[in-house]
Amino acid sequence: MNISKENIDDLNAVLKLTVEKDDYESRVDEVLKDYRKKANMPGFRPGKVPFGMIKKMYGKHVLAEQVNKIVSDEISKYLFESKLNILGEPLPSETQETIDFETQENFQFNFDVAIAPAFEIKLSKREKLPYYTIEVTDEMLDQQVKQATSRFGTSESAEEATEESMIKGDLVQLDQEAKVLEGGITAEDTVISAVSIKDEETKAKLIGAKAGEVIIISPKKAFEDASQISYMLKVSAEEAEQIDGDFQFTVKEITNYVEAELNQELFDQVLGKDVATNEEEFVAKIKEDLEKTLAFESEYKFSVDAKEKLMKKVKIDLPEAFLKRWILTINHDKEEITPESLEKDMPKYLDDLRWQLIKNEILKVNEIKIEEADVLEVAKKSAKMQFMQYGLSNIPEEHLENYAKDIMNQEEQRRNMSETAAQDKVLAFIKESVKIEEKTVNREEFNKLFENN
Numbered sequence: 146m147n148i149s150k151e152n153i154d155d156l157n158a159v160l161k162l163t164v165e166k167d168d169y170e171s172r173v174d175e176v177l178k179d180y181r182k183k184a185n186m187p188g189f190r191p192g193k194v195p196f197g198m199i200k201k202m203y204g205k206h207v208l209a210e211q212v213n214k215i216v217s218d219e220i221s222k223y224l225f226e227s228k229l230n231i232l233g234e235p236l237p238s239e240t241q242e243t244i245d246f247e248t249q250e251n252f253q254f255n256f257d258v259a260i261a262p263a264f265e266i267k268l269s270k271r272e273k274l275p276y277y278t279i280e281v282t283d284e285m286l287d288q289q290v291k292q293a294t295s296r297f298g299t300s301e302s303a304e305e306a307t308e309e310s311m312i313k314g315d316l317v318q319l320d321q322e323a324k325v326l327e328g329g330i331t332a333e334d335t336v337i338s339a340v341s342i343k344d345e346e347t348k349a350k351l352i353g354a355k356a357g358e359v360i361i362i363s364p365k366k367a368f369e370d371a372s373q374i375s376y377m378l379k380v381s382a383e384e385a386e387q388i389d390g391d392f393q394f395t396v397k398e399i400t401n402y403v404e405a406e407l408n409q410e411l412f413d414q415v416l417g418k419d420v421a422t423n424e425e426e427f428v429a430k431i432k433e434d435l436e437k438t439l440a441f442e443s444e445y446k447f448s449v450d451a452k453e454k455l456m457k458k459v460k461i462d463l464p465e466a467f468l469k470r471w472i473l474t475i476n477h478d479k480e481e482i483t484p485e486s487l488e489k490d491m492p493k494y495l496d497d498l499r500w501q502l503i504k505n506e507i508l509k510v511n512e513i514k515i516e517e518a519d520v521l522e523v524a525k526k527s528a529k530m531q532f533m534q535y536g537l538s539n540i541p542e543e544h545l546e547n548y549a550k551d552i553m554n555q556e557e558q559r560r561n562m563s564e565t566a567a568q569d570k571v572l573a574f575i576k577e578s579v580k581i582e583e584k585t586v587n588r589e590e591f592n593k594l595f596e597n598n
Contacts, residue, residue, distance in 0.1 A: 146215075148223050150258075156464040159238055160256040162219060164212055172211045177203060209246045216254050232259040232464065232498070233471035259464040259471070266459055266506055268578035274454060276447050276576075277594065278585045279439040281432055285588070289431050293415045294404040303401045306354045308339045313398040316378060319391045323361070330388070332378045337394070342367050360394045417541075438533065446594060448568065451575050452500050461499045465491065468498070504571045511574060519566040520559070524549035527562070 146168045151159045177199050184194040220235055238255035306312050313336050318329030339351040347367040350360045364374045365388060375385035378392075405411045412421040421427040469487060472494065476482040487494075507513070528548045532540050540548075553559045586594075 146219065148219055150227075150229070156260050156262060156462060157467060158258050158260055159240075160220060160223065160235060160258055162216060162254045162256070164215055164252045164254070166250045169208065169211050169215055172215075173204070173207050176207045176211065180207070205246050212246070212252060220256060229258070230261040232261050233468065234475075236467070236470055236474060257467060257470075259467040261502065262461050262463065264459055264461055264502075264506065266455065266503065266510070268575065270578075270580045272454070272579040273582055274447070274450055274575070274579050275582050275584055277443055277591055278583065279443060279591050280585050280587050281435055281439070282587065285435065286428065286432055289435055290407075290428060291404075293431070294407065294411065297405040297411055297414050298402055299405070300400045301403050303399045304355060306339065306351055306396075306399045307401065308348070308352055309401065310338065311400045311402070312337050312339075312351060312354060312396055313400070314394050314396045317393045317395075319361070319393055321390070323391065325393065330378055330380060330384075330392075334397070335377050335379070335394075337377065341373070343369050354396050354399070356396050356399060358396045360396065361391050362394050363391050365389055434533075438530075441530070442591070444572070446591070447576075448572055451572060455503050455575075456496065456499060459499075459503060461502060463495055463498060465495065468494070504567060507571050507574055508567060513570050513574060515563060515566050515570065519570065520553065520562050521546070521549055523562045523566045523569065524552045524558075527565075528552060 146162070146164055148160065148162045151161060153159065177196065180203055181194055181196055181199045182192050184199060185191050186194050186198075189195075223229075224231065224235075235256035235258045238257045241255045242253065244252055244254075300311075303310060313334055316330075316332040316335050318326045318331070320326040320329070337351065339348045342348040342351065344363075344366050347362050350362065354360060364377060364385075368374050368377070371382055371385040374380075374388060375382045378385065378388065380388075405414075407424050407427065409422065412427045413419070416427070416430055421430050469484075469491065472487060473482065473484065508515075525545055528545055529540065532545075553562060
């Protein structure tokens with residue numbers, strides 16, 4: 146058996162592997178002997194079928210199977226031992242001659258490989274990168290506090306409706322003479338709020354209403370959207386489109402939503418027990434959590450800027466033709482990935498690959514390791530962000546860590562977390578290596594930074 150590499154250019158090579166009879170003969174015979182032991186054919190006792198018959202029946206199939214295994218093993222071994230840094234995976238060469246297992250004893254296999262380009266990354270304090278911190282304004286802080294008081298508010302019965310009140314009552318369709326329409330639409334326990342009414346006249350009828358009061362309203366006039374009429378009258382959208390005329394609305398119950406007070410009970414509900422003991426501490430903690438959330442956005446912007454700077458700084462040529470073949474090969478079962486769609490998306494593929502190569506080079510040259518603790522920390526951050534989306538910011542550390550470990554037990558999620566941990570370490574290294582120009586901006590200014598990206 147012989148394997149060699151023939152360079153085509155700096156980025157492409159061909160691996161040539163010759164498999165001879167001596168390489169596979171004993172392996173094929175062992176498999177056929179095992180077939181013979183298990184063979185059960187009419188006229189022969191189990192295990193006594195002539196070897197020649199077994200070989201005639203299964204020989205070529207076993208030969209192809211064993212030769213392909215040898216090829217796969219030897220290619221993998223060669224790549225490992227030679228430390229050849231390739232992109233993607235070896236592909237059968239476009240110049241590969243047809244293999245005929247019926248007539249050949251010796252086989253020549255050719256595989257195209259893409260060689261990862263060699264490049265160098267030099268960073269110094271002469272390089273500058275901006276880091277944008279989003280200013281936490283009083284308006285933003287007030288909004289966060291209001292969200293907290295709203296989230297833990299309560300509903301209370303009221304005697305008289307305001308614009309924001311929820312008014313529960315029964316609706317009955319009326320005829321043209323303002324009498325109850327026999328067989329008409331009725332809807333019990335419908336909830337209406339004046340704040341959602343577009344018609345000012347109808348809104349005025351509801352504001353100030355009391356339990357037991359009867360109000361005449363026209364759904365078509367009150368609501369511009371048929372879906373709202375459909376929901377209110379509990380009918381289909383098609384029926385709602387056809388409804389015209391008045392309904393009698395008998396008020397049964399009025400409820401007002403009252404925001405929670407800024408007291409110890411609210412502080413404990415939002416932050417955890419005794420994290421804050423007065424309004425000043427509560428607001429300070431809310432601000433701290435908000436700054437942490439905004440820091441994720443700052444980090445993302447820094448990653449965009451760092452990627453852009455290094456991509457411009459380091460010229461990386463790639464074997465585009467090979468990569469197109471490889472992407473189409475590994476995605477052959479995906480209808481959405483075609484030669485035409487790939488041609489359109491190829492620039493993004495190439496940029497993503499260049500950035501991945503840059504990150505890998507920084508990790509390798511600077512001997513930066515990704516430990517289990519790094520991956521767990523990323524998973525915990527991800528878990529915390531998920532909880533915060535539901536307004537849960539006081540999850541105990543033990544629960545947070547257990548949830549993060551559950552995330553890491555999922556193979557794809559773990560792979561993503563490991564990739565994020567690697568990127569975090571690369572960005573941390575870049576921050577240490579270049580001069581960071583810190584800039585504080587407001588939310589509007591920060592959003593505008595992405596307009597040209």
